[in-house]
Amino acid sequence: MNGAHFAFTDRWGGVSAVPYEELNLGGAVGDDPRAVRANREAAAGSLGLDPDRVVWMNQVHGNDVAEVDGAWTSPLPPPVDGLVTAVRGLALAVLTADCVPVLLADPVAKVAAAAHAGRPGMVAGIVPAAIDAMKSLGADPSRIVARTGPAVCGRCYEVPEAMRAEVAAVEPAAYAETSWGTPAVDVAAGVHAQLGRLGVRDRESSSVCTRESGDHFSYRRDRTTGRLAGYVWLD
Numbered sequence: 001m002n003g004a005h006f007a008f009t010d011r012w013g014g015v016s017a018v019p020y021e022e023l024n025l026g027g028a029v030g031d032d033p034r035a036v037r038a039n040r041e042a043a044a045g046s047l048g049l050d051p052d053r054v055v056w057m058n059q060v061h062g063n064d065v066a067e068v069d070g071a072w073t074s075p076l077p078p079p080v081d082g083l084v085t086a087v088r089g090l091a092l093a094v095l096t097a098d099c100v101p102v103l104l105a106d107p108v109a110k111v112a113a114a115a116h117a118g119r120p121g122m123v124a125g126i127v128p129a130a131i132d133a134m135k136s137l138g139a140d141p142s143r144i145v146a147r148t149g150p151a152v153c154g155r156c157y158e159v160p161e162a163m164r165a166e167v168a169a170v171e172p173a174a175y176a177e178t179s180w181g182t183p184a185v186d187v188a189a190g191v192h193a194q195l196g197r198l199g200v201r202d203r204e205s206s207s208v209c210t211r212e213s214g215d216h217f218s219y220r221r222d223r224t225t226g227r228l229a230g231y232v233w234l235d
């Protein structure tokens with residue numbers, strides 16, 4: 001739309017073996033690095049992207065955002081949970097397996113951002129940090145398009161009662177209950193509430209729950225498993 005592109009992978013179409021089958025895009029989950037490289041090349045190719053023009057993160061559940069104008073030159077990406085760029089054609093990628101992948105773009109200012117919002121990151125403010133980083137490059141929240149991808153849903157994400165209270169104290173919209181009646185958090189609901197308060201109106205959320213979907217990786221379901229990716233880029 002208007003030169004902004006958003007894409008989310010599922011687990012199929014790659015070369016990784018069990019328990020990472022098939023399209024594991026995570027480089028730090030125990031999978032064969034050659035398989036991950038092949039999968040990243042295949043995923044980029046299917047999106048019409050140059051795999052060398054995809055920027056990855058070393059995600060740590062924090063709220064730091066890095067501005068990038070190209071792929072990392074050092075072998076290890078820095079520990080951040082958000083990326084922002086004003087470079088057209090440069091794709092920003094976020095890895096998840098239950099956490100919320102957040103893709104953002106202002107097609108007018110030509111600024112894109114990707115963020116990894118798990119429960120700790122959402123509470124720590126990775127979403128406002130990503131919006132702030134976009135604004136510093138000229139983005140306007142009223143123009144920002146936000147898409148969140150497959151993630152564990154609020155009916156599946158069971159947490160201790162005290163943890164739900166801590167999360168809801170920061171973000172009331174994340175208060176949830178599992179389908180079996182125990183305390184839960186809905187991270188995507190929290191992310192969207194934060195985006196809404198920041199003035200981002202064009203928001204859509206994936207209907208896929210990773211824990212319930214056999215077509216997606218879920219850390220809470222499988223523990224040792226692969227990672228999905230979300231990609232955002234501008235023409």
Ligand SMILES: [Zn+2]
Pocket residue numbers: 152153154155156157209210211212
């Ligand atoms: Zn669910």
